[in-house]
Amino acid sequence: MNKIWIITRRxxxxxxxxxxxxxxxxxxxxFTGFFTWVTPSSNIFLIGQANLQVFFQIGFxxxxxxxxxxxxxxxxxxxxxxxxxxxxxxxxxxxxxxAGKFMACLLLVVIALACTIPYYVTVSQLGSVDHxxxxxxxxxxxxxxAGYISLGLFASSITNNQIVAFLIALLIGIFFQLLFDMLGxxxxxxxxxxxxxxxxxxxxDSLSRGVIDSRDLIxxxxxxxxxxxxxxxxxSKRNWQS
Amino acid sequence: MSIxxxxxxxxxxxxxxxxNISFEVKTGEVxxxxxxxxxxxxTTMKMITCFMSPSSGDVRLDHKSILAHPEEVKxxxxxxxxxxxxxxxxxxxEYLRFVAEIQGVEKSKxxxxxxxxxxxxxLDLEKHKKINELSKGYRQRVGLAQAMIHxxxxxxxxxxxxxxxxxxxxxxxxxxKKLGKEKTVILSSHxxxxxxxxxxxxxxxxxxxxxxxxxxxxxxxxxxxxxLLTVQIEADNSEVNKELLSLAxxxxxxxxxxxxxxxxxxxxxxxxxxxxIFDLCVGKKWYLMELSGIETQLEDVFRDLTN
Numbered sequence: 134m135n136k137i138w139i140i141t142r143r144x145x146x147x148x149x150x151x152x153x154x155x156x157x158x159x160x161x162x163x164f165t166g167f168f169t170w171v172t173p174s175s176n177i178f179l180i181g182q183a184n185l186q187v188f189f190q191i192g193f194x195x196x197x198x199x200x201x202x203x204x205x206x207x208x209x210x211x212x213x214x215x216x217x218x219x220x221x222x223x224x225x226x227x228x229x230x231x232a233g234k235f236m237a238c239l240l241l242v243v244i245a246l247a248c249t250i251p252y253y254v255t256v257s258q259l260g261s262v263d264h265x266x267x268x269x270x271x272x273x274x275x276x277x278x279a280g281y282i283s284l285g286l287f288a289s290s291i292t293n294n295q296i297v298a299f300l301i302a303l304l305i306g307i308f309f310q311l312l313f314d315m316l317g318x319x320x321x322x323x324x325x326x327x328x329x330x331x332x333x334x335x336x337x338d339s340l341s342r343g344v345i346d347s348r349d350l351i352x353x354x355x356x357x358x359x360x361x362x363x364x365x366x367x368x369s370k371r372n373w374q375s
Numbered sequence: 376m377s378i379x380x381x382x383x384x385x386x387x388x389x390x391x392x393x394x395n396i397s398f399e400v401k402t403g404e405v406x407x408x409x410x411x412x413x414x415x416x417x418t419t420m421k422m423i424t425c426f427m428s429p430s431s432g433d434v435r436l437d438h439k440s441i442l443a444h445p446e447e448v449k450x451x452x453x454x455x456x457x458x459x460x461x462x463x464x465x466x467x468x469e470y471l472r473f474v475a476e477i478q479g480v481e482k483s484k485x486x487x488x489x490x491x492x493x494x495x496x497x498l499d500l501e502k503h504k505k506i507n508e509l510s511k512g513y514r515q516r517v518g519l520a521q522a523m524i525h526x527x528x529x530x531x532x533x534x535x536x537x538x539x540x541x542x543x544x545x546x547x548x549x550x551x552k553k554l555g556k557e558k559t560v561i562l563s564s565h566x567x568x569x570x571x572x573x574x575x576x577x578x579x580x581x582x583x584x585x586x587x588x589x590x591x592x593x594x595x596x597x598x599x600x601x602x603l604l605t606v607q608i609e610a611d612n613s614e615v616n617k618e619l620l621s622l623a624x625x626x627x628x629x630x631x632x633x634x635x636x637x638x639x640x641x642x643x644x645x646x647x648x649x650x651x652i653f654d655l656c657v658g659k660k661w662y663l664m665e666l667s668g669i670e671t672q673l674e675d676v677f678r679d680l681t682n
Contacts, residue, residue, distance in 0.1 A: 139476045147464055215460030219521075222424040223477045224450040372428040 136225045140233025141240065144207075148241055157199055161245045165191045169252060183260030188252055189270040189341045193334075196242065196278050197310050201302035203241065204285025205295045207234045208368065212293040217368075227368045231290075231361055235282055242278040246271060265343035273340035276353035277333055281306055283360025290367035309333040309356070376437050376451060376528040376559050377401050378423065383432035385418050385583075392418045394583035395432070400576075402528075405555035407574035408563035411681050415583040416563040417457050420531050423561070424454045436529060450479060453522035457533040459515055463507035467498060467517055470506060471524055478525035492520040497546065511538035519547070523554075530554060532562040536569060548573050567673045577673075581681040594676050601626070602642040606652060607665035609636055618655060624648040636664065 148154035168191040170176055175187050208231075211217040220230055256262055281302075288302035289295075310333055317329035329335055333356075336349040378400040385393040393415040400406050408416040421427045423434050425445045434441045441448050462470055468489060475485045493502050496516040501509060506517060515538050522530060535551065536544045551560060551573050564570050570577055571591045579587040579594070587594055608615050612635065619628045619638060624646040631637035642648045649666060656663040 136477060139473065143462075143465075143473050146469075147462075150464060214463075215456065215458055216462055218421075218426055218456045219460055219474075220477075222426050222449060222452070222454045222456070223474065224446055224479055225477050226446065371426070 136229040137233040137236060140225070140230060141236040144234055144237030145240060148203075148237065153203070154241055154244075157203065157241065158245045158248060161192075161195055161199060162248055164195045165249060166252075177256065177259075183256050183262045184266060185252060185256055185270060186341070188249065189274065192246075192249075192274050193277065193337060194310075196274065197281065197306055198303075200238070200242070200278060200281040201285050201288070201299045201306065203238045204234075204282055204289050204302060205299040206289070207238070207286055208289040208364065209293050209295050209298040213295075221368075221371075227365050231286060231365045231368060235279075235286060235361060238282040238285070239275075239279055242282070243275060246274055263343055266341065267343075269343040269345055270341040272345070273337045276340070276350070277337050280309070280333065280353055280356040280360070283357045283364070284309070285360075286364040287360045287367065290364040378529065378559060378561070379435045380419075380423070381433050381435070383419065383422060383434065384430045385415075385422060385427065386430045391583050393422070393429075396580070396583070396585050397432075398578060398585060398588065400559055400561060402559055403556060404576060405551065405560040405562070405574045407570035407577045408561065408580055409565070409567065409570050409577055409677060410563075410580035412565070414580045414681070416580055417533055418583075419580070420454075420533050420561065420563065424452055424531055425449050426456075450525070451528050453525065453527035453530045455518045455522045455530075455532045455535055459518040461506050461514060461517060461521075464505065466505050467493070467502050467509075467520075470517065471520060474521045475524045480525050488524055488526070492524050495523070495550070496520045512540060512543050515539055515547075516543075519550075528558055530558055530560045530562075532560065534564055535562055536564070536566070544569070567677060571673055579677060579680050586680045587676070591673055595670065595673065597676075601644055602647055603669040604640045604642070604648060604652070605631070605665060605667050605669055606638045606640055606663075607636050608638070608656060609662040609664055610659070612636065615661070618659065619652065622648060622651045622655065624651055639669070 145154075165188050168175060169185070169188040173179070177187060180187065208217070211220065221227070253267055284305050285298075285302040288305060289298040291301065292298050309331065313328045314332040314334045317325050317327075317332060319325075320328065330352070336352050339346060340349055380399070381397050383393055383396050384391060396415075396419065408419070410416050418427070422429045423441070425441050425448060428442065436448050436451060439448055462473075465473065471489045471492060472485060475488055480488055493499055496519055498513065498516055498520065501513055506514060509517065515535070519532075519535065522532065532551070536547050539547060548569065551562065554560060555573070555575070562570075562573070574591075576590055577587070577594060578585055587597070589597070606619070612630065616628055616630065616638065619625055619640060624642050625640055625648050626643045627641045629639045631639060640648060640652070652666060653663065655661075
């Protein structure tokens with residue numbers, strides 16, 4: 134655990150040193166703030182309901198695009214510059230490296246989300262809000278991010294080119310974000326149900342309505358687990374025998 | 376801490392980068408790996424440091440196998456990889472702290488260890504700079520500092536002096552010699568004089584196999600075989616040539632190009648010709664200006680064994 138935290142701290146420091154953290158946070162606040170409070174067609178005052186459904190929907194898409202940008206360099210850059218050899222020959226396991234990087238990305242997203250707490254406070258001043266839905270929405274965004282981060286880390290582990298890692302992460306992500314949902318809708322029966330279950334949207338929507346269901350939690354944790362396991366397997370690939 | 380390497384093999388596809396090598400390094404020994412590019416030096420080091428697992432065979436540090444206890448083994452090794460990769464966006468001190476924490480140095484000792492390393496590697500003036508602001512020589516020092524920060528019992532240095540200027544090279548060699556008294560050091564290099572200057576023992580590797588093993592002295596003697604002499608005699612060249620050849624112990628005589636009166640004389644196996652040459656000169660009343668043995672250079676040994 135301690136070793137994981139050492140990696141996490143380094144990665145977080147590197148996010149803030151390289152301005153990536155500030156850019157991501159400002160852009161995230163900019164996008165979500167604009168659509169939540171300013172756009173003429175969907176802003177909160179126009180809808181006239183004291184909830185953050187608009188914010189959660191925009192956050193759902195913004196994070197989908199931003200997270201690959203965070204994760205793309207995580208392992209790809211280490212492989213390219215050779216620093217992975219430094220890490221792998223120190224007293225730390227591949228699993229701790231992957232977990233540390235995962236935590237760093239997740240913490241940055243949580244910091245960005247924490248910056249939107251004023252939205253919550255403002256809305257709760259405007260009318261009576263459903264606190265369950267709010268908490269569920271935030272929880273949904275965190276779990277969704279964790280899922281995409283683990284998939285992004287996997288994408289970053291299979292190449293040493295950051296751009297390729299970014300695109301692969303988006304490609305994998307778009308299935309979970311959109312395509313499984315659409316295919317599930319058009320294909321009925323068993324396959325349709327499976328695809329529907331695989332879609333992030335289904336689970337995110339039910340969480341953001343304030344329904345915290347173990348099925349959704351199991352889903353998110355499975356995605357995280359699979360992504361991280363694959364990323365770790367790719368990192369350990371050097372030990373496979375040809 | 377002793378290192379035992381047993382039948383180590385690494386295959387890349389069909390090609391064997393390291394082919395069934397075995398050797399043993401004792402505590403306090405400084406061993407130099409010598410070999411042409413692609414001979415398998417770095418691959419061997421990568422296997423010892425648990426970066427790659429071997430296709431077959433094993434490495435044991437004090438009876439702990441790298442396959443069974445990688446975490447424990449890694450803690451005891453300090454490793455400087457070939458191209459000295461570093462997190463270039465970090466300041467030196469932060470970077471050393473990061474490495475010390477990962478290697479499990481006690482919290483209370485970290486600061487003093489960092490100060491020690493900075494002093495030892497001559498980084499004092501640069502310590503607050505980021506690594507990407509440093510010149511190659513200073514980066515190499517940071518690489519050495521991070522390898523030694525946890526006071527490892529084994530140091531594995533892959534080409535430790537590349538990119539350093541002559542003064543720095545001498546400093547680093549001194550440092551390695553000093554460290555070699557208590558620690559086990561394996562280093563690789565293509566620079567033969569460097570290996571000769573720092574190592575107690577030299578392993579020459581070619582195409583994944585060990586082709587020679589011993590101190591630089593023994594290697595030289597092994598490859599030398601026959602005595603070689605340089606002779607300078609002031610007299611008629613062709614006559615000297617003829618007379619030298621007629622000596623019982625001499626096998627060949629070759630005039631040295633461009634230098635009149637100089638000859639290279641090779642004795643027959645197991646024979647010495649110095650006395651005979653001296654007596655010849657006395658008998659003929661020639662002036663013997665020079666008579667010296669030619670030592671085989673490590674370069675020659677290396678070329679013989681790897682070509």
